[in-house]
Amino acid sequence: MSSRNQENKAAVWDYWQKLNHVPNDQVADIIRSAVHDDVNWNGSAPIDQVQGVDDLIADVWEPLLRSFPDLKRTPDIFMGGIEEGESRYSSDDGTEWVSGCGHLTGTFVEDWLGIPASGKKTHMYFGQFYVMRDGKITESYVMLDVLSVMRQAGYEVLPPSPGADGGKVPPPAAGDGILLTEQDPLEGRKSIQLVDAMGRGLERYVRDRDGGDMSRMEQWQYWTPDMKWYGYSGIGRCYTLEEFADFHQRPWLHGFGDRGLSSNPDDGRVMGFVGEGSYACGGIWDVVFSHHHGTYAGIPATGKLMTIRDFDWWKRGPNGLLIENWIPIDLIDLTRQMGVDLMERLAVLVDERKGKNWW
Structure with a gap:
């Protein structure tokens, strides 16, 4: 293999x-x-x-x-x-x-x-x-x-990101992310097992019971305090576990926050949950994940059942905890399910800049 x-x-x-x-x-x-x-x-x-x-x-x-x-x-x-x-x-x-x-x-x-x-x-x-x-x-x-x-290009179609934004997303701090050579399979298993444990922690949160209290997830067990979390534009980047909780988890759980809704194996595509060396990766594509419960990215709750496109790459540090996470999320797809077409917002801004429909 x-x-x-x-x-x-x-x-x-x-x-x-x-x-x-x-x-x-x-x-x-x-x-x-x-x-x-x-x-x-x-x-x-x-x-x-x-x-x-x-x-x-x-x-x-x-x-x-x-x-x-x-x-x-x-x-x-x-x-x-x-x-x-x-x-x-x-x-x-x-x-x-x-x-x-x-x-x-x-x-x-x-x-x-x-x-x-x-x-x-x-x-x-x-x-x-x-x-x-x-x-x-x-x-x-x-x-x-x-x-x-x-x-x-000079166009903003969403409110400012909760996390840091702008510039290039940083690569792994250790510069060791290109795994062209064969890696120790034991190290790969350690990486995916750590991600599994972290995911189980996330699933301990129950929206109706916990509300804004995220303590049951106990993410401190899985991440270093100075972890780095790199989200796409519209979400931004977090540079500590505290920032991750404040700038991503709280807004996300307010807007969505359901757990375990998707049990149908034909519901979207679950992909690539594998570990190699000190890295692990995984993703989901058009998988049901939550109802739209609250305002997110300035868009009020619709109550709709949402699907998501979401990738992850994680880095396990020498202390056995997660230290970095790169996580693209397709916000253009997510917001169109919430009734907001960001490409149409762009078209309006482009026309305004050209002086069209100014009245």
């Missing part, structure tokens, strides 16, 4: 390196060489699902490269694993995963997704999970921080 994981990582890493270095008119050939013809590709809103390599090239890559012709990928974390039931979140079906996160950087020269081109160098955080079959990509789940691209 470890050799298969190494082969999969090598295939994806080679794919990423080629995309960084070939001329844009050769990108389609590189994609076809690495991706199955019938690939199931899923991107964060407003891109969403694309079926098949032809549409992936035409609908995703070609517009992206027209807007950012010098686009380059800089990974901060790169890892893989085969699901063998090591996590209570994962199956034991042998699904082969490769995942990574980091930045896409390019000069923004043509409008993209309705965002006006700034002409400036732009950094867009990405997170990605691949399912591998016979050495090629058969499923792909991609988070792109579209809200950050809007902000860098």
